[in-house]
Amino acid sequence: MTQTNSPIPASPAGSPQFADVVRQAVADGLLGERQPVAGFIDTDGVRTSVAALRNAFPAMPHTLHTFAAKASSLVPVLRLLAACGMGCEVASPGELRLALDAGFPPADIVLDSPAKTRQEIRLALALGVAVNADSFDELRRIDELRTRDSVSVLGLRVNPQVGGGSIEAMSTATATSKFGVALHDEGAREAVVRAFTERPWLTRLHAHVGSQGCPLELIARGIAQTYELAEEINGSLRTQRVTSIDIGGGLPVNFADDTVRPSHADYVAALREAAPGLFDGRYALVTEFGRSLLAKNGFIGALVEYTKDAGGRRIALTHAGAQTATRTVFMPDAWPLRVGAFDAQGRPAAGPLLVQDIAGPCCFTGDVVAHGRELPELREGDFVVLYDTGAYYFSTPWAYNSLPRPAVYGFSRGAGGKGVRFAPVRDAQSLDSIARESGLAHADSLTRLGAGARAGGEQ
Numbered sequence: 149m150t151q152t153n154s155p156i157p158a159s160p161a162g163s164p165q166f167a168d169v170v171r172q173a174v175a176d177g178l179l180g181e182r183q184p185v186a187g188f189i190d191t192d193g194v195r196t197s198v199a200a201l202r203n204a205f206p207a208m209p210h211t212l213h214t215f216a217a218k219a220s221s222l223v224p225v226l227r228l229l230a231a232c233g234m235g236c237e238v239a240s241p242g243e244l245r246l247a248l249d250a251g252f253p254p255a256d257i258v259l260d261s262p263a264k265t266r267q268e269i270r271l272a273l274a275l276g277v278a279v280n281a282d283s284f285d286e287l288r289r290i291d292e293l294r295t296r297d298s299v300s301v302l303g304l305r306v307n308p309q310v311g312g313g314s315i316e317a318m319s320t321a322t323a324t325s326k327f328g329v330a331l332h333d334e335g336a337r338e339a340v341v342r343a344f345t346e347r348p349w350l351t352r353l354h355a356h357v358g359s360q361g362c363p364l365e366l367i368a369r370g371i372a373q374t375y376e377l378a379e380e381i382n383g384s385l386r387t388q389r390v391t392s393i394d395i396g397g398g399l400p401v402n403f404a405d406d407t408v409r410p411s412h413a414d415y416v417a418a419l420r421e422a423a424p425g426l427f428d429g430r431y432a433l434v435t436e437f438g439r440s441l442l443a444k445n446g447f448i449g450a451l452v453e454y455t456k457d458a459g460g461r462r463i464a465l466t467h468a469g470a471q472t473a474t475r476t477v478f479m480p481d482a483w484p485l486r487v488g489a490f491d492a493q494g495r496p497a498a499g500p501l502l503v504q505d506i507a508g509p510c511c512f513t514g515d516v517v518a519h520g521r522e523l524p525e526l527r528e529g530d531f532v533v534l535y536d537t538g539a540y541y542f543s544t545p546w547a548y549n550s551l552p553r554p555a556v557y558g559f560s561r562g563a564g565g566k567g568v569r570f571a572p573v574r575d576a577q578s579l580d581s582i583a584r585e586s587g588l589a590h591a592d593s594l595t596r597l598g599a600g601a602r603a604g605g606e607q
């Protein structure tokens with residue numbers, strides 16, 4: 149993809165999204181010289197997105213919508229989602245800890261780590277957290293570790309191998325993907341049926357086909373194959389052994405404008421088309437959406453520290469770069485972001501458009517979040533906003549250059565338009581914290597190591 153046919157428009161038309169929030173954040177000092185970059189989460193928007201997800205699925209008694217914790221691994225966000233009635237999908241001991249701290253009941257947590265340790269499995273089984281095994285080897289570990297009184301729902305992840313989308317690194321259902329049991333490999337299907345035959349406690353099939361860059365029909369085809377496998381297992385065992393299907397997440401997000409497309413309702417329509425039986429009530433459903441719930445409900449705001457011209461190109465040096473928009477900086481064509489320009493008071497910038505690069509604070513040349521973007525001319529003290537960054541951006545910063553994790557705030561416009569109110573979600577990382585996490589407690593350990601031996605050798 150070249151810069152000229154980038155799907156990202158030059159600048160948002162009309163009054164840019166979240167203009168009232170940016171204005172208030174600047175007025176309140178949440179964004180400015182003291183704090184040059186921060187993440188913001190629209191809590192009203194999160195509630196609306198969860199309601200839309202719930203409404204998109206038919207009202208069946210046993211549907212559990214979980215949120216994929218890695219998409220926004222922040223305890224207050226997870227607690228908000230728990231309060232909205234969601235469960236939580238976790239993929240590491242750290243994410244499990246966050247989900248428990250957020251208050252999810254263990255029965256509403258699903259553990260999908262790709263490389264679960266014995267200790268991790270033991271803890272999940274003791275708590276009653278659902279576990280999806282990623283391989284037959286892992287099933288054998290569960291054979292060893294499972295106690296009779298464990299109430300964990302246990303499943304097996306399969307890879308329907310329906311192929312990938314436009315982003316290789318985000319495609320989970322390719323022939324050689326590292327995830328799940330590769331269904332079309334020789335003998336795999338029979339082995340899956342056997343695994344269920346041998347284990348009466350194995351009752352769930354799991355697939356996560358996606359994510360960003362995958363067309364809906366491809367994802368739906370993968371889920372349809374998983375459903376057909378459940379039917380085959382139950383047919384072969386002449387009993388309904390598989391009682392639930394975890395269809396994963398992976399709905400792609402539109403980063404080109406404000407509209408939500410595809411919607412969760414579009415996805416359900418595609419699933420109905422591909423696997424009508426999925427919704428006839430015989431199977432309890434679990435979902436694991438992340439990006440599609442949070443991406444459009446968050447943005448990054450950053451101060452323009454300087455501007456310069458280089459080789460005929462205007463560059464705005466801001467505080468939002470690879471530390472908070474890592475994927476976009478390294479794969480700008482796969483992960484383009486819309487950028488909004490705001491003046492020093494946080495008002496939408498006006499004035500003639502100018503082609504500019506929006507660069508970040510990291511010490512490497514490629515630290516540019518938007519190349520050759522037409523925006524009103526940015527000046528020192530102005531602000532930029534990176535839209536659609538509510539999932540996988542400021543919540544998962546990169547520690548490059550010892551840049552601090554940015555602060556995160558939730559906001560609500562409240563009922564009756566009383567104005568924007570903010571609440572802290574994560575404090576900005578302090579310099580003391582950076583030093584501590586960089587081994588300060590062991591400052592002398594390397595200079596001391598071997599010092600005795602060297603002294604001995606000189607005698």
Ligand SMILES: *Cc1c(COP(=O)(O)O)cnc(C)c1O
Binds near residue numbers: 359397398439
């Ligand atoms: C990442 C992940 C998800 C969420 O994916 P999104 O694209 O954010 O919806 C769900 N399930 C599993 C197993 C994942 O790894």
